[in-house]
Amino acid sequence: MNAMKVCILLISLFSASAYAVIDGHKYPFEDPADAARFEQLAEDLRCPKCQNQNLADSNAPVAADLRDKVYELMQEGKNDQEVVDYLVARYGDFVRYKPPFRLDTLLLWGSPVLMLIFGIILVIGLRRQAGASPSVLTAEEQQKLNELKARLNDSETTADTTAENRNS
Amino acid sequence: MNRLLLFIPVVVFALMGFVFWIGLGIEDKTSLPSPLIGQPFPEFELGVVEDGRTLTTKDLKGQPALVNVWATWCPTCKAEHAFLNELAEQGVRIIGINYKDDDAKARDWLSLYGNPYEYNLADPAGKLGLELGVYGAPETFLVDSQGIIRGKHIGDLNPRVWEVFGKEFEALK
Numbered sequence: 653m654n655a656m657k658v659c660i661l662l663i664s665l666f667s668a669s670a671y672a673v674i675d676g677h678k679y680p681f682e683d684p685a686d687a688a689r690f691e692q693l694a695e696d697l698r699c700p701k702c703q704n705q706n707l708a709d710s711n712a713p714v715a716a717d718l719r720d721k722v723y724e725l726m727q728e729g730k731n732d733q734e735v736v737d738y739l740v741a742r743y744g745d746f747v748r749y750k751p752p753f754r755l756d757t758l759l760l761w762g763s764p765v766l767m768l769i770f771g772i773i774l775v776i777g778l779r780r781q782a783g784a785s786p787s788v789l790t791a792e793e794q795q796k797l798n799e800l801k802a803r804l805n806d807s808e809t810t811a812d813t814t815a816e817n818r819n820s
Numbered sequence: 821m822n823r824l825l826l827f828i829p830v831v832v833f834a835l836m837g838f839v840f841w842i843g844l845g846i847e848d849k850t851s852l853p854s855p856l857i858g859q860p861f862p863e864f865e866l867g868v869v870e871d872g873r874t875l876t877t878k879d880l881k882g883q884p885a886l887v888n889v890w891a892t893w894c895p896t897c898k899a900e901h902a903f904l905n906e907l908a909e910q911g912v913r914i915i916g917i918n919y920k921d922d923d924a925k926a927r928d929w930l931s932l933y934g935n936p937y938e939y940n941l942a943d944p945a946g947k948l949g950l951e952l953g954v955y956g957a958p959e960t961f962l963v964d965s966q967g968i969i970r971g972k973h974i975g976d977l978n979p980r981v982w983e984v985f986g987k988e989f990e991a992l993k
């Protein structure tokens with residue numbers, strides 16, 4: 653916190669007041685920290701008219717109105733949360749890029765965790781399968797193996813002689 | 821077992837495809853749910869376009885009404901105007917909010933195309949519009965006799981929309 657105060661103090665040495673400029677419109681602030689807050693809010697709030705632009709990017713009239721409102725609320729001394737709450741009360745959660753954690757957004761927030769758990773289970777399953785050798789045979793396969801073994805035993809003598817012949 | 825595992829990506833893809841198909845198909849991205857439904861109509865004290873008298877939230881109460889946000893610069897508002905005239909003839913109480921507009925232009929428009937409104941509140945700076953979460957005209961609110969917002973329609977009102985919206989309105993009586 654002290655470092656931040658020093659920082660702010662240093663910044664204020666170079667500029668007596670600060671402007672946040674969006675879409676050619678100047679928003680004067682006495683404290684540069686407030687100008688930074690304003691710019692951050694304009695970045696974080698979504699323009700209700702546009703599908704994927706924030707208040708800082710959009711040049712829609714409603715975005716300009718909302719920027720002015722954010723500025724006005726900040727001049728009234730409202731903190732970031734109060735500003736966001738004000739807009740959400742009128743425009744809904746759509747204006748926030750970060751949706752709140754609620755019962756109806758549980759799936760939204762939970763799905764990455766679900767995917768992670770699913771992935772971990774998948775990886776563990778695949779590793780176990782690769783690691784466990786040889787795998788268990790079915791009854792049918794076991795029977796086939798027994799047959800093959802029996803046949804091998806029968807022809808073992810001939811096989812031995814051929815092997816001996818080859819070796820000599 | 822190994823063979824079955826090979827199908828996992830296909831199954832995951834199919835599931836995601838299904839979810840996106842439903843999600844992208846159903847959601848009307850141009851109309852946002854209003855958090856104001858169930859809330860009292862925001863307080864206001866505004867001039868009336870037609871005669872300049874000042875009205876407040878109290879004047880809204882007493883009977884259910886459609887509160888229609890419109891402007892002369894809004895082409896869709898012109899498209900729905902004829903239908904609003906029709907509704908007014910049927911006895912539907914319609915109150916206008918002339919949103920970010922010029923009073924003189926609004927009066928010209930009303931004398932030219934007819935006036936379906938009980939009165940029009942002048943909101944030249946869009947202050948009341950902002951309180952109502954208006955982001956594009958026309959928008960129409962259903963307000964009950966107690967002054968509580970009961971519904972909202974974004975876009976023009978027409979017979980097709982009225983089939984549903986009109987029933988909601990009738991239910992307020």
